[in-house]
Amino acid sequence: MKKACFILLGLALLCQSVFAGGESEQTGPVSRKKDKYVVGFSQVGSESEWRIAMSTEMQEAYAAHPRFTLIFSDAQQKQENQIAAIRNFIQQKVDAIVLCPVVATGWDAVLSEAKDSNSPVLLVNRTANTVGNDIEKYTACFIGPDNIYAGEIAAQALIDAFAKEQGPINIVELQGTVGASSAVDRGTGIHNVFGKQNKVIIKYSQTGDYTRSLGKQVMESILKSAQAEGVKIRGLLAHSDNMALGASQAIAEAGLKPGVDIKIVGVDGVRGAFEAMAEGKYTASVENPLGFGNKTIEIITDILDNNKYPGEWWVKLKNDVYTEANAKAALPNRKY
Template sequence: MNKAYRLFAVLLASLGLCMLAPQASLAQTGKKLIIGFSQVGAETEWRVAMSKIMKETIAKEKDMELIFSDAQQKQENQLKALRTFILQKVDFIVFAPVVQTGWDSVLQEAKEAKIPVIVINRLVKTSAVKLEDHTVTFIGPDNMDAGRFAANFMIEKFKDAKAPVNVVQLEGTVGASSAVERKAGFEEVIKGQSKLKIVKTQSGDFTRAKGKEVMEAFLKSTKAEGVKIDALFSHSDDMGIGAMQAIEEAGLKPGKDIIIVGIDGVKGAFEAMISGKQAATVENPVDYAKPLIQVIRDYQAKKPIPAWVKLKNTVYPAETAARELPTRLY
């Protein structure tokens, strides 16, 4: 009896210790947080750099693992990727949306699967569900401000010029929040003055090839109309670099005959500024990994998270290019 009693007491004590012991952390158990990330594509130098930084930074986190999916600028590919992440039961879904709308159903599916969703870089708009109930936060810059910064720089650049100053605009992907907001911010400022006038505006899909193609069309149509193009506002530096090729092939000099202001802050834009072909770039922040990791840590710790984790835009005029170029990672 005594022997059996002693054995029972040992087992009871062991059970008590197990019940009292705190749960091990993810790092202690070796379990990793699985993050499914759906990227827009690889349409620009900036986008490629953003993906590279995201992969490399999260790879350094011992308790995190990134599953990366390239949507190739197609919403159907992105929807497929998000639903695959849900089936895989990832811990977090992160995506930079190709376009603003069409996400209601998949966001509802993620919510039902109890997978938190974080939207980055571009905004989404919902109609059937409340966005704040289906996403943790949005991480990204104020693209309206980026457009405003570009417009104000251009106004200052042409302050001594005679009116009118004819401006053409290369817009980003149709339906993308970044394109919608950069256009709105730029045009808001332009409408508030009388010197600069937008004479042509069209989507160049954020790509260098399309930027060149649309700029060629602008040059031909304005020539036929007897209109001189004085300036170009490009929603991405890549489109602007493509436009430079079209301008040169038309026998004109970018930076002299046509003043160019872009957005993104890619290395190619700084090289163009040094060579006198571009007047300025508005940097679009490229490192989303650090703020994303912080949001995930805060979410796990049940800390308050703002609805918008705002990243900063910075204007770089040509005179800063030589100093800044060595610091460019992309």
């Protein structure tokens, strides 16, 4: 029985190696200019509206550029899948790789393979690092926002909402998925700002896992605990809009007025937040910028056509803040 297995396996391997080509290409000429470029994009998944918007935007941008073809791979939020996808891209001999890494570490092996294959790797939206702290050697650039900064301006927006009031003011922090770099960074930013003043205090802090329903469920429980302990909650700072939107339902069901009794600030800038702001049920939202499609096309063209790398490794994208004041006007322009 086992003999048969080995024979079969050996035969299969032999057949493949006879018919297949080798991988012995060394670094080619310096200019890799071609008529058409194929770009492989490994996306985290489709776990939130913002993420889906990011994917859609990428696909639309590439579709509009006839010179570029995008190979899209969704990793369903697993790092293992992303590593396998990049290997496939290398095997498919793509011209460039765009990666939005689900976690920050563990890419060493596959990035070194990519380097060997001479395809530039661009990091988008989330950053990564290598063991030797030399991520810049393996990737061309990182295009993305500063989540620490996003956390800081979100925190500031909430504090500003209480500018006319006396402390102490208790608020709730709804965190993103435990361990996600965006949650960690936004949390850092938030605590940076909160640490500098003591009027507004974070009384409760829990994870809402970036989902609407968990945001609602957790907020419900917190409101009840607060009530039992005699604490009055005046504000909510959520790492993402959809958690805040879920939580605002819990607030409404508790008989309070979201946006009025409890001021709400979130991050992402999804349409739901704008609609709520237009109604006065939401205080502010920090935009999580998009635009990766055109940006990556621009940079890849530079690299492959002209061998020109972007000056700074970190291509920073700006976060805009939207509040009740300017939300209504901006609403028609929000695509997602």
